Amino acid sequence: MTTEFTLEICQKENIEKIIEGINEYNLSKVPATANIWEPLEFVVKDKNGSEIGGILAGIGYWKGLDIKVLWVNEKHRQKGIGTTLLKHVEKIAKEKGVKIxxxxxxxxxxxxxxxxxxxxxxxxxxxxxxxxxxxxxxxxLIE
Incomplete structure (x- = not known):
C-alpha cells in the first residue's frame, strides 16, 4: 500500500499550524465569545524573592477558565497560598464574564x-x- 503522506517529529512551526488548524475548525462549529487564549499566570514569592507557588491558567475562546497548573512548594502548603492563587484567578475570570x-x-x-x-x-x-x-x-463561577 502506497501512502501519500509522511509522519515527522513536530517542529515549532508545525505546532503553530496544528493549533491554528484545530482553532479554525472549532470556531467554524461554535463561534468564539472571547479571545483565543487570555493567560492568567501568577507566581508567589517569599521574602527572599524565591518562587514558592504559582498558577498557570487562562480564559479560552468560549469563556471558560482553564487551570493547567497550580503548585505550592511543600514547605509552604496549608498556609492559604493555593487558595489565594485560585481565588485570584477566579475573581479575574468572573470580572471578565467567565461562568465556568x-x-x-x-x-x-x-x-x-x-x-x-x-x-x-x-x-x-x-x-x-x-x-x-x-x-x-x-x-x-457565576451562580
Whole structure:
C-alpha cells in the first residue's frame, strides 16, 4: 500500500499550524465569545524573592477558565497560598464574564483542595497512573 503522506517529529512551526488548524475548525462549529487564549499566570514569592507557588491558567475562546497548573512548594502548603492563587484567578475570570472553571488533578495531588474550594468532580480515569485516579473538576463561577 502506497501512502501519500509522511509522519515527522513536530517542529515549532508545525505546532503553530496544528493549533491554528484545530482553532479554525472549532470556531467554524461554535463561534468564539472571547479571545483565543487570555493567560492568567501568577507566581508567589517569599521574602527572599524565591518562587514558592504559582498558577498557570487562562480564559479560552468560549469563556471558560482553564487551570493547567497550580503548585505550592511543600514547605509552604496549608498556609492559604493555593487558595489565594485560585481565588485570584477566579475573581479575574468572573470580572471578565467567565461562568465556568475547569481543571484536572490526581488523587495524590489536590483532590480534597479543589473539593474544599467548591469544585465538583465531573469524571475520572481509574488506575491512572497505576493505583491512582486522574480526576476532572469543574465549578460554576457565576451562580
Amino acid at each position: 472553571s475547569m481543571l484536572d488533578t490526581f488523587d495524590f495531588q489536590a483532590e480534597n483542595f479543589y473539593l474544599k474550594n467548591g469544585y465538583e468532580s465531573v469524571g475520572e480515569i481509574k488506575n491512572f497512573p497505576k493505583g491512582h485516579r486522574r480526576i476532572y473538576f469543574s465549578k460554576n
